[in-house]
Amino acid sequence: MNQLENKISFKDRIKNFFGEKGSAALGLIILFVFMTFMSDRFLTFSNLLNVARQASINGIIAVGMTYIIITKGIDLSAGALVALTGTVAAGLIMNMGLPIMIAIILTLIVGALVGSFTGLMVSKQNIPPFIVTLALMTILRGLSFVYTSGRPIYVSNELFRVIGRGYLGPIPIPVIIAIFIGIIGHIVLKKTKFGRHIYSVGGNEEAARLCGVNIDRTIIYVYTSAGFLTAISGIILASRLSTGSPNAGDGAELDAIAAVILGGTSFAGGIGSVSGTFIGVAIIGILGNGLNLLNVSSYNQMMVKGLVILLAVLVNNIKLKKQNISR
Amino acid sequence: MNQLENKISFKDRIKNFFGEKGSAALGLIILFVFMTFMSDRFLTFSNLLNVARQASINGIIAVGMTYIIITKGIDLSAGALVALTGTVAAGLIMNMGLPIMIAIILTLIVGALVGSFTGLMVSKQNIPPFIVTLALMTILRGLSFVYTSGRPIYVSNELFRVIGRGYLGPIPIPVIIAIFIGIIGHIVLKKTKFGRHIYSVGGNEEAARLCGVNIDRTIIYVYTSAGFLTAISGIILASRLSTGSPNAGDGAELDAIAAVILGGTSFAGGIGSVSGTFIGVAIIGILGNGLNLLNVSSYNQMMVKGLVILLAVLVNNIKLKKQNISR
Amino acid sequence: MDNEILRLEGLSKYFPGVKALDDISFDLIEGEIHALIGENGAGKSTLIKVLTGAYQKTHGKVFYRGNEVKKLNPTKAKSLGISAIYQELTLFPDLTVAQNIFMGNEKVYNKSNIVKDKEMMNEVRKIFEKIKLDISPEILVKNLSIAQQQMIEIARAISLDADILIMDEPTSSISNKETEILFEIIEDLKKQGVTIIYISHRLEEIFEIANRVTVLRNGKKIKTLKIDEIKNKDQLVNLMVGKEVTDLFPKKEVKIGDTILKVQNLSAQNKFEDINFELKKGEILGVGGLVGSQRTEVMETIFGLRNFDNGEIILNGHKVKISNPQNAIDLGLGLISEDRKGTGIIKTMSVKENITLPGLDLIDRKYSVLIDNKSEEIAADALVDRLNVKTPSLRQKIDKLSGGNQQKAIIARWILLAPEILIMDEPTRGIDVGAKSEIYELMGELVAKGISIIMISSENPELLAMSDRIMVMREGKISGFLEGKKQTEENILKLAFGGVVN
Amino acid sequence: AQDDQLTVGVTTVTLRHQFFIDIDEGIKEAAAEHGVELFTNDPNVNAQEQVSAIEDYMVMGVDGLIVIGTDPAAIVPAVNEAAEQMPIVTIDMKLETDKVDSFVGTLNEDAGEQLGQYTRKYIENELDGNAKVAIVSWLESNIQQQRVAGFEKALEGMGNVEILQPQPGYDREESMNTVENILQSNPDVDIIYSTAENSVLGAKSALESARAEGVKIVGFDLTPEAADGIKDGRILAMIQQQPKEMGRRALNALVEKINGNEIEPLIPVPVLLYDEENVDEFLN
């Protein structure tokens, strides 16, 4: 009987792996091999680091988005928050003359506060996250424009630029930050009480409440962390661009959401992983880089991007179907 | 017993009314009164017709979106489909020289086909609608650009312009079309087997399946109808602008979704109404009109729009809370 | 003197239009097993949800060891040592068994937020050993059967080391074997001084374990009795119903006709194989077996919900292809599922809409497309009346009804369709005695009209009383049929456990 | 590509607007004449994506870069970095850096002022110096901001001219709705200044369907449809830039530079002001 037990749990593990992110991994591999064959510029150390650097901002946002989507939420305001935090950081440094560290800390606080506001609206006020963040999307974007009067704030400070443009050895600093956040994000989700509660809220909120999980607090913490992470992205982007621009981060939320879903996290809640999300981030990053390398025309790029996302999820589903009993 | 029954069912009715769309109505009334006080131009027959005409395109899309959201779906590709159908209609008339009626019919078929593709992906392939339509959003937009080579197609045909710009008596034709579609949309949802099935799929898919509801077919029909309605909007917009533009309809899906949710339809599925949606459409229409009438500056408009949406839902929730015993 | 651990004074709980609890006073003595009984909708589940803080009371006071508890919420209740197994499953399908059991109660490295997975896993193994449950702690809960899930709930409640443990119909979806294990556990807990509130519609269980019994009716407390003050089951039933109830199994003899359904060599990989049986017109075929014996799967396959690899289904002499429930319904089949919440009710819809959903084609139409409101209401009303569904109105959302009344509404759904064959999977699960006998009576009427019934049941008395024949399954195979005098509890068990009946 | 063939990377603002499509065509034509291999990237108004594209071009090692900026500051670090590897020519939007080799395009503030002066004369001559002016623009763009600023500068000091807050108009539909609403709130509006192609055409549709005959449009970016508007009197005057010409000149200059020749740091492409007097020249 012990054998049966082990067998099931092994099968289970495989199934979990393939179900959630295995096929995203498959999609990534296919894309990778395809690109290697199509462009001799793709598989070079410098290009891969280049892709990683470009993907890092999306990666950081996507970690928070993973948490949010596991709780059945969504965050459409991430891109606008990238703009707001980027302009705030730039403004604090250039207009207020604050030291870099202070400016960064204050900016992170802004991000976290915006996130906790979202969390409050979602939990205590019970407003659908789609609506809260849809409203916040235009509010935060508007705030960034009002704050800057529509003029990007150029940051001349060299130290600040290092965050987004510097290297540690051969590795770009944003890549290091993103990997670090990915690892922490993974551990928090899988190995902490907080992570467990995130899954429980998304899996069965009623049951979680009855188990004594503090739903509201969990949701507020989730959005607060996501806001904090988005602020990090905002700072990195502002540093990369040496500019706090109210136009920055346009559409960033959609890239993050796409990465999360490609990585096997489900809108139905209760399922998902940071590692899967990073695979999704890699797919989207390579796709953007690849289409540029292959000189695909602008209009065709739109179509190809959409088709690849659709295909990636389709491949996923065909695998899932084979395992399913019916339907 | 009979008395109890009547009392309850009356209370029930009130509650249903307030719960689902009552507070949207309240929000609408507040906004309406506010605007009347703030601008003497607001409450004029010509301005109200003006608002109605502007809102009609959103209204038509939002009917389909209501159906979709009741089934727990979403359609992010509506705006792109507005562009595609608008350019196709313009192209058929101007480049192919087809008669208006034929061009319109073919365009409606294109809309319905795109919708049924979405429906197929969602039902048979079981891909989350957010992802299918996120992908379609860029695919359809890309198609419109490829089809037009990025150049808007100017429609000189006078008959075609009537659809978007004409009047029947004092009432703009788009308003008449939108009201007609609203009424039909309401009846189909509340009074037909198809409508009942829509609710059942959103409420509990497994239970509906067991009751012999053909889930896949219901979902496909829902998206097909939505695609058809979006095509109508695309045609009206092209007519209003005398142009089929691949940029048209940018963000139209977000307006439609906001209207649906403001109107009390729930992302959780199984709940919603076309009448509520129309209240939401009115709120969004008056908001846009009002901000222009009040000469609010461009950046502030962004913030105000977001805030009003948030407030409208908050008002809603406070009412709901009062009625709820606990939760 | 007995130690009172919990006392309720004048407790009321109102829902819109319903007084679910009306001025209840109740006391709980430390270490006792206190049974709570009453008809469907009497307020049992509501009472325990107030006690665990899941619902907020409308009026009244709660005292814990003599001190009033003002704000009772799930966290507070937990800190008082109150834990519960709810009537509805409260599990997380995508998490593992171990994660489920420790949800909200995780073991962490001192004061950190990091969980000790290994330790929790070992703990679970220990608990499982104690309750003789053979499930891997690493398996995802969604892969377990309902019964197994119920056992997980029980394990979770035990793991909490509660002072007061509330069990709301814990046995409604588990087999006799598991029930026995549960009772052993309860005895153990009692010895450790745990106080237990026990809710069940199976009155014989009450005599087996309870010290005292409180009877609720229509939200009011009728009486609390010591177990030795109770003469017999009928006395309890009378208290619950408020009138005399006789003849719990009122099945009349019905003339059995020709074969209507024939299932041949039906097999599905890893599920079941070589299923062969026949069903005759007007017959009630009982299906017995242990939980996990794949009875549900076989019937769901026949109803078109699942794929199969081999075999044939022959209806009225014709081979039929049933690839979805729609086909099945068109061919005159109906199925009442065992999972009321998951695959039964549609909670966003009203009682009326739930009843008419599969039978909308039978309702009159206006202009040939619009559902006629009147005709729909008349149909639903008649069924609500006939089945005695307790609901404030036809427009009430179905999830506001008590479990048993939801079940009756679901049965109404299929009666409206007048199927030729009705498959009932655990049809009386969680249903009170009064409603049970109504359902049995109804089954009798249905077969008298020539309808055939397949009834899966884990309650052997019910199988024995209602079935013309009993088919017993074991590990995905049919282990035998029992007819006439062979229909005994002992024989069912023999077949279920792999024995032979001669 | 053969080893001796030049490769040029182009990153534009968006290929979803006629104006930039025209620039792109100019670049393509000139590239074909020179036998240059072109890579084209469309970040669709997103600075971050434009930066990624520039980085991709650096990795690819193109010989030169044409940048049509999405943001005057945000892309500067990437542009500066690229400038160390290759010559760069910018079009349309002046970037806040001196590392690029040349700027080709319109001086937008000047052009806005030119149109403003024209409008000023109209107000003085035809409206006795009394006018209400509405502005429809997309102020998220720096270039549009410059056009508004130049225009407002030209009207400064006119006591009886009221200029309303700029109202949003990115695409045609939004511009049309905005103008319809302005007509409701300010039925006495005399002039609508639309700062780009879509806001001009949206305003034109709105005036047509509202049959608001007295109101005149001035704006940027002449298209055949807008030329019709000039002919039937709805549009007073338009600034026409020469996008194709910008594209050609930019590529020509870049090739010069790659071949080691010096080029002018500022290559202005003159704008033309069209009104009913000279619109036929455009149509021919």
Ligand SMILES: Nc1ncnc2c1ncn2[C@@H]1O[C@H](COP(=O)(O)OP(=O)(O)OP(=O)(O)O)[C@@H](O)[C@H]1O
């Ligand atoms: N959330 C709710 N909203 C409205 N009414 C409710 C709600 N929950 C329960 N009720 C009503 O309260 C009454 C008591 O229900 P409860 O579930 O406590 O009964 P029960 O004794 O547990 O019945 P069963 O044996 O069927 O489980 C019923 O009339 C039911 O319809």
Ligand SMILES: Nc1ncnc2c1ncn2[C@@H]1O[C@H](COP(=O)(O)OP(=O)(O)OP(=O)(O)O)[C@@H](O)[C@H]1O
């Ligand atoms: N030992 C086991 N380990 C894991 N899963 C099991 C095990 N035994 C059964 N299952 C799962 O449980 C389900 C068995 O169904 P179920 O228990 O409902 O059968 P049943 O005979 O209808 O019992 P019931 O009387 O409870 O309805 C199957 O889906 C199977 O995958």
Ligand SMILES: O[C@@H]1[C@H](O)[C@H](O)CO[C@H]1O
């Ligand atoms: O100069 C261009 C064009 O005028 C275009 O129409 C809008 O964007 C500006 O950058």
Ligand SMILES: [Mg+2]
């Ligand atoms: Mg109950």
Ligand SMILES: [Mg+2]
């Ligand atoms: Mg079963």
